[in-house]
Amino acid sequence: MIDPRILRDEPDRVRAAQAKRGLSADVVDRGLAADTARRAAIATFEAKRAEQKSLGALIPKASPEEKQQLLAQTKTLAAEVKDAEAARATAEDEWTEVLKSIPNLAAEETPPGGEDDFVVIEHVGTPRDFAAEGFEPRDHIELGQLLGAIDLERGAKVSGSRFYFLTGIGAQLELALVNMAMDQARAAGFTQVIAPSLVRPRAMEGTGFLGQAADDVYRIEGEDLYLVGTSEVPMAAYHSDEILDEASLPKRYAAFSPCFRKEAGSHGKDTKGIIRVHWFDKVEMFVCTTLEESFAEHERLLGWEKEFLDKLELAYRVIDVAAGDLGLSAIRKFDCEAWIPTQGKYRELTSTSNCTEFQARRLDIRSRAEGPDSRVRPVATLNGTLTAITRTIVAILETHQQADGSVRVPTALQPYLGGLELIKPV
Structure with missing residues (x-):
């Protein structure tokens, strides 16, 4: 609050x-x-x-x-x-x-307005010109079938709409992306975490997800538990009711977890494929730091997200999200949106938010400074997606496809796939 x-x-x-x-x-x-x-x-x-x-x-x-x-x-x-x-x-x-019920106060730099009022900060890379290369790009659904990577039909049979199986190289791609993300995070000083996907109401409410986002949250009937839509939730609650040594800040975590979302309000949007699904896996960065340092840390989180997308050789843009499209807890949010060739537009792949003291006040996470100024005060919390698997796979398949339906593996990802340079149709 x-x-x-x-x-x-x-x-x-x-x-x-x-x-x-x-x-x-x-x-x-x-x-x-x-x-x-x-x-x-x-x-x-x-x-x-x-x-x-x-x-x-x-x-x-x-x-x-x-x-x-x-x-x-x-x-x-x-x-x-x-x-x-x-x-x-x-x-x-x-x-x-x-x-x-009062959202965090949007930063002065945050653009006013709603979902369409974002400001583009920069473009990175140039979208491929498939017409110049002489072929029409296939979408990720067709590529997933050709490569034996995505099984949507059986996903729907087993679990319903907006579910899927990743098979063969698709499953390998997920594991490769998770390992590459975790390696990058560890090298940057993050503590790696496998986080629970079920949390008590206080964790969900404390992060602001039982406010305006409540309709998108799965609740376990008969249990005092919720399925998380991001590991930001358990990681925010990780230090709840604790007083941290201010000298130990920042505390940086890179957490892997499955994520579950009802996708309420998305009727008719992205009904095919794996762009908008009810379940996906994600590596999320989460940081506890001081309020004064949170603004520079926000820029660092964006830098780590861009570094990961650069390794995947994707064309993307960075946007400053408008105030009306922020979550309850954030004062400012940057999204990285990758170019999806068959849609002819940029789609969100990662986001990073500065929540200042908002979540910490709800969850009672505080820090104490050393020396004569031994005040106790709320910490600041920040989060940033390093990789959301399904959308990242979509961007890789569509961006790096070849005329014969094969897909070139980005150089940085190859060691995580046993040196594989080209994914070929089965």
Whole structure:
């Protein structure tokens, strides 16, 4: 959640941030009213408790007649204290709920607007001109069949729409991409993690995924568990309720996990192939650091994502995502979108977000500085996709295909496929 002091002291800043996301500013007035009610309820409770203590101190010194009167007053006051405590708890809950409904305040650099209002930061590489090469590119569905890499028909038979099997070279490609991503992350100082894909509600709510993204989340019926849509969720909760040594920051993790998404709201979009699916595997970078360092760390995460895409020899662009398309927790997000030849457009492959202290406040992740300034404060959290397997495979197959249906393996990926240079149709 946002720092409550910002709402109290700079309400117009919060109103402006809401407008930048295209959201109503009514929540600001509700928040201020809830805070006022909370403070009044706390004051009432504390006054009643003080009166109760004062009255209790008089009883041992009172005469028998006075004692009976004081005991009667104490009984009445006890009921009033109980009611005041309940009112305080209700006011606290209402304040917390309003505070949690306010998204993180978008960075000044973040473009205003919605999904289509992003700003292109740069283009890297040049999309292949297949017409100049004399052949029409096949899409990843046809290539997947030719290469024995993707089985959509049996995926649908076994699990339903938007499911698939990766077979043969397709399965090898996934393992190769995961290993290459993990090697790069380890070389950059990340701790490798295999993260759980089932989490308790606090982890999901603490990362902001039970807010605007709740419709896209799978819940296990009869269990207090959710399937994650990204390993950002378990990694954010990894240090929950802990105080970290500030000297140990940044803490960088590269986590592999399966990811599950309902793809709510995507009816009719990408219904064929493996671009938009209900399950995929991913290597996600996650960082805990200081607020001051988070902005430079965000740029570093983008740099590591670009390094990985460069190794795959893909043409891509980097965009600055508009405020209305940010998740609840992020103040700024960069997407790397690879060129998909048969679609004639760029599609998101990776993204990286700076969530500042938003998630840490919800999950109670703090750090303590050394020396005389031994303050305890929330850490900042950031996340960045190193590789989302299905979309990465789509980009590789379509970008590096040859006229005969074979696919050239990017040089950097070849050692992870036993030196294979060309994937041939089966």
